[in-house]
Amino acid sequence: MTRENTDSHRAGYELPLLLLAGFRTLIDELHDQLARQGHPHARPAHGFAMQAIGPDGATASDIGRRLGISKQAAGKTVDRLIDLGYAERATDPTDARRRLVRPTAHGYDMLTRSAAILDRLRAQWSHTLGEQQLRALEDSLHTVAAPSAFRLDATQWLGD
Template sequence: MVDDKKVNQVVDGGKGYELPLLLFAGFRTLIDRLHAELARQGHPDVRPAHGFAMQAIGPDGATASEVGRRLGVSKQAAGKTVDRLIALGYAARTDDPADARRKLVRLTPHGIDALRRSAAVFDELRAEWAATLGADRLTDLESALRTLVPPDAFRLDAAGWLGGS
């Protein structure tokens, strides 16, 4: 059953729908600026999904299946992303020292450099937001979001969730 009040609120200018759009637009603004800067700094081929995948690979490496589980995507989808990271020089397949039957995906120095640069760019972008909003307002915003967002909500599967996998 359709709630006529809610429909009228949206049609008449209700603002509830704006919150997720503003949060997503803020996220998208940061990510787009990050990738423009990464391109300028020598990483023109890195895409947002690559960043999630490199985080899923982590410092100790992971199998393609583990990457898929961490990202919330199929093994095949993870394999395609891993193959792309390997082709771009951000990752490499290696033997698993604990199990000769398994192959690990590990970040290369190029991949580690991309992640380090990403962290530095995010720090710069945060500083810009602090300069625009004021440090206290930004700290209040971050604190409010930490209060509203459950502690286990930070997961790497955003790429899979956004892609509908």
């Protein structure tokens, strides 16, 4: 990709690449900072999985459905989150036959730190671009992004 297309015509392929580059810039910096704050093994897929688990917990089937992956793949993801100390398995208080996956204190810490880091990164972008231009960018993306695009299965979609 080149930056030579500064006139009114830009190649169509540049837009998705720029959006992806912006996403990668934010996510890579997020994970660099998380590593320095006690979460060196956190990966983007873990964040999506923790969102799929939610604050009240979820079954492996629920997690798989929310992430757009098989129950078996969800089970492997859950096993990894448990190994890292981000989640735990527990009995569902409303149905003793069901096993829930719940965030641990370490998992909540990662999510809380992620939110704070992303707020700081947004503030940096605001400083670089100006708040008005950043808000215009966000508003424009809200306008053109399909409502169905706000899903947790992004890592699966990117992997296909």
